[in-house]
Amino acid sequence: MGGFFGTVAKASCVADLFYGTDYNSHLGTKRGGMATYDQEEATFKRSIHNLESTYFRTKFEDELDKFKGNSGIGIISDTDPQPLILNSHLGRFAIVTVAKIVNLEELEAELLEQNMHFAELSSGKTNQTELIALLLIQGKNFVDGIENVYKHIKGSCSMLLLTEDGIIAARDRWGRTPVVIGKKDGAYAATSESSSFPNLGYEVDRYLGPGEIVRLHADGVEQMRKPDEEMQICSFLWVYYGFPTSCYEGKNVEDVRFSSGLKMGQTDTSEVDCTCGIPDSGVGMALGYAEGKGVPYHRAISKYTPTWPRSFTPSRQEMRSLVAKMKLIPNRAMLEGKRLLFCDDSIVRGTQLRDNVKVLYEYGAKEVHIRIACPPLIYSCPFVGFTASKGDLELITRRVIKELEGDENKNLEKYATTGSPEYEKMVEVIRERFGLSSLKFNTLETLVEAIGLPKCKLCTHCFDGSSHF
Numbered sequence: 157m158g159g160f161f162g163t164v165a166k167a168s169c170v171a172d173l174f175y176g177t178d179y180n181s182h183l184g185t186k187r188g189g190m191a192t193y194d195q196e197e198a199t200f201k202r203s204i205h206n207l208e209s210t211y212f213r214t215k216f217e218d219e220l221d222k223f224k225g226n227s228g229i230g231i232i233s234d235t236d237p238q239p240l241i242l243n244s245h246l247g248r249f250a251i252v253t254v255a256k257i258v259n260l261e262e263l264e265a266e267l268l269e270q271n272m273h274f275a276e277l278s279s280g281k282t283n284q285t286e287l288i289a290l291l292l293i294q295g296k297n298f299v300d301g302i303e304n305v306y307k308h309i310k311g312s313c314s315m316l317l318l319t320e321d322g323i324i325a326a327r328d329r330w331g332r333t334p335v336v337i338g339k340k341d342g343a344y345a346a347t348s349e350s351s352s353f354p355n356l357g358y359e360v361d362r363y364l365g366p367g368e369i370v371r372l373h374a375d376g377v378e379q380m381r382k383p384d385e386e387m388q389i390c391s392f393l394w395v396y397y398g399f400p401t402s403c404y405e406g407k408n409v410e411d412v413r414f415s416s417g418l419k420m421g422q423t424d425t426s427e428v429d430c431t432c433g434i435p436d437s438g439v440g441m442a443l444g445y446a447e448g449k450g451v452p453y454h455r456a457i458s459k460y461t462p463t464w465p466r467s468f469t470p471s472r473q474e475m476r477s478l479v480a481k482m483k484l485i486p487n488r489a490m491l492e493g494k495r496l497l498f499c500d501d502s503i504v505r506g507t508q509l510r511d512n513v514k515v516l517y518e519y520g521a522k523e524v525h526i527r528i529a530c531p532p533l534i535y536s537c538p539f540v541g542f543t544a545s546k547g548d549l550e551l552i553t554r555r556v557i558k559e560l561e562g563d564e565n566k567n568l569e570k571y572a573t574t575g576s577p578e579y580e581k582m583v584e585v586i587r588e589r590f591g592l593s594s595l596k597f598n599t600l601e602t603l604v605e606a607i608g609l610p611k612c613k614l615c616t617h618c619f620d621g622s623s624h625f
């Protein structure tokens with residue numbers, strides 16, 4: 157998905173920009189970048205690094221001296237190299253985006269047809285941030301240009317523009333990804349994750365609405381476009397992406413995870429000795445489940461944090477599985493002879509869960525029950541790029557549906573309906589395949605209730621196929 161941070165201050169912005177961007181590191185793994193604007197010299201400075209083998213801070217701390225100025229933007233990107241700097245009829249500006257463009261090729265062809273060109277070809281493909289910038293500069297002003305982006309792209313796009321006059325922050329047209337505004341004495345900031353704020357002294361000022369555009373200066377925020385009424389914020393932010401201390405639309409990630417576990421624990425009839433969270437995103441749910449069920453919370457599996465401090469995701473699947481396995485260490489003393497219930501955020505391919513369960517039994521677990529924070533992922537995500545880069549069959553649900561129906565696209569609605577015979581059969585096949593004592597997924601109703609927003613404001617496409625383009 158990716159995450160960004162931008163700040164405009166009366167003093168130098170560099171330290172806040174560096175740490176604020178770093179606090180988005182769990183949202184992306186490919187590229188990191190920062191750009192600053194120095195008003196005195198009227199110059200932009202930019203740097204981009206590959207993050208596939210090391211962390212943002214390691215890459216940028218040695219070159220912080222080269223950045224100067226009171227305003228800057230930074231990005232942790234899961235896709236293309238950013239920020240890009242452009243000179244256009246709108247003036248000079250740098251741009252970062254958190255985006256997924258489904259109709260990239262179609263738009264690329266249209267722009268080439270209009271005699272535009274693409275300069276940044278990352279890994280042989282068009283850089284989607286450049287494509288967004290080209291759509292933007294077709295506007296007669298920044299707002300008109302951003303609306304042109306909203307009008308043309310399918311997928312999602314939130315962005316920050318570092319201009320010669322402050323930072324422009326624009327949230328995705330459907331609000332699928334968040335933009336949070338923070339303030340402190342002499343500075344304003346915009347970020348994807350409000351967890352960037354507390355240690356830098358910012359307080360949440362407001363959450364941008366869907367399609368809303370604002371301009372930040374060191375002493376205030378000016379609204380340039382009002383938010384739209386309809387919203388489809390990604391419900392998976394609370395389940396998986398978000399850092400526990402973050403809030404979106406005022407709803408805290410840890411609180412939502414805890415509530416969804418609590419509700420499940422209160423109604424679940426399984427007999428277990430303790431609950432455990434699969435680190436990190438399963439922990440909040442497991443703590444809630446333990447309280448709801450009235451059983452202790454134990455750490456029977458721990459994450460090795462000294463060298464795996466974040467969700468490092470190599471590009472090859474085999475390497476990803478190996479890394480996932482190496483990060484989690486089972487604890488025989490807490491596993492042996494116990495009936496354990498583990499909470500996890502989701503099941504995508506299932507490879508990681510299968511490996512984890514095997515190890516738990518090898519280390520003496522008597523029973524292994526799994527509870528999942530969300531409903532089964534039946535539809536791949538076309539909006540923020542969460543699932544199925546290689547197609548629907550990456551999802552374990554679709555592979556099971558293909559085995560049961562002979563076609564991975566058949567009766568999807570029935571498989572997405574909790575409690576239907578098709579749903580029960582699919583869950584049973586997955587349970588059996590992993591050798592689990594029991595397997596239950598949260599219902600969509602419980603998840604929506606835990607988030608605390610009306611369902612019509614949430615994107616739940618990957619669970620029930622509902623979609624707004």
Ligand code: SF4
Nearest residue numbers: 390391537615617618
């Ligand atoms: S499809 Fe799922 S992961 Fe994608 S935006 Fe919607 S809720 Fe989020």
